[in-house]
Amino acid sequence: MVATNRAYGGVPAEQRQAQRRAALLAAGLDIIGTHGHARLTVSGLCARAGLNERYFYESFGTTQDVVVAVYDAVTGELSAAIVTAVAAAPDEIRGKARAAIAAAVEMLTDDSRKTRVVFVEPLAAPVLNARRAEVARTLTALIVGQAQQFYGAATALRIGPWGEFAAAHLLGGLAETMTAWLRGDLRITRDVLIERSTDLFVLVADHVVSQA
Amino acid sequence: MVATNRAYGGVPAEQRQAQRRAALLAAGLDIIGTHGHARLTVSGLCARAGLNERYFYESFGTTQDVVVAVYDAVTGELSAAIVTAVAAAPDEIRGKARAAIAAAVEMLTDDSRKTRVVFVEPLAAPVLNARRAEVARTLTALIVGQAQQFYGAATALRIGPWGEFAAAHLLGGLAETMTAWLRGDLRITRDVLIERSTDLFVLVADHVVSQA
DNA sequence: TGGATCTGGCAAGACGGTCTGCCAGAATCG
């Protein structure tokens, strides 16, 4: 392994390396999203990825690095989906809220592994605690930013801590209802789940603004 | 160890055994509530309890048994506190809601280990998943039962799945705001946290009933 | 007081995981 940049199987070295990393990430999502980060081992990960254990150390230092990378990938995908959906939605508060919630619910309920990675693992894995707070802050900022557009900057400012509280409450409510729905505990369709979540979102937002 | 029922240190055998079990549970709450169930080991638990490792197997079979016992103890205490507070509260919907929320928030924020055991560990530990669902069902039933008292049985029935959804949303919101507050992410006092949570609870409950 | 029991400390085998190193075969490049 002196010159590590030779093509193999018609694929250049850099691309092969990226493929292996991607395979490890996919296997990581599978294991973490199904059994949790605690069950992620080097040997198990490589076995599922169809790779030699040696290649683990090519892309990662510890299994925690994989946990972080998987979390970042899923939350990045989620944020992008929400931002795109909000931008494309009609320019009124319920439309924006519904678009954001629908994008999140559809993406996460299409793949229950991602639901677990987004809602469960960041609480359980110490390495993800700080990252989770940052994601929550990003989403809160998104909500407050939209509020500025619909209610004016002055109102958004006045909301302050009360708005932070309400945003946290809404995010927690969404997380719980989504995971409960996936568990089969809620006897409603996914479309109704989205509609009801939008209802409560708008209800709470209006209430906060009227109190500010 | 032929006749295992002799007093020692002036304490009968049965009571000594109960003391050791209690010491293990206290140490378990400490470890699980601080570092999570994954960090609970036999040796670490016994060391913190000040007991020989041999006594672990006297009271428990596996560390998971400890996790379950700690969870049951904390959720039992929580349920009892809520039921007691609700019974003593003035007979109007906001008073009942406020009493329940205050009881829960006060008990859990007085001891952040219990917050973690109640809100985080049941998601992370597979053994607790089913138990968590049962606790959620119990609390939902409590809410629906109160709704029957204030809105009549006919209305409570009509609420149906919409009510389950709202109850799940409220529980998730409470969990998230409480943990966020403990993290220091919410710049409000605990009394305000209780008051705002009550606001949203009543707001959502009224909305659900008016829609039913 | 003496035999029995309780107690804490410790050791050892089994197990599963980490990480490094070696090997042989396959594929590439000159």
Added chain:
DNA sequence: CGATTCTGGCAGACCGTCTTGCCAGATCCA
């Protein structure tokens, strides 16, 4: 074709945990 490099399989040293077993000292009961 021959040298080089990539690849998968596997062995082995190391570590932490589990679980059982043994020991010596403390305490109890007759």
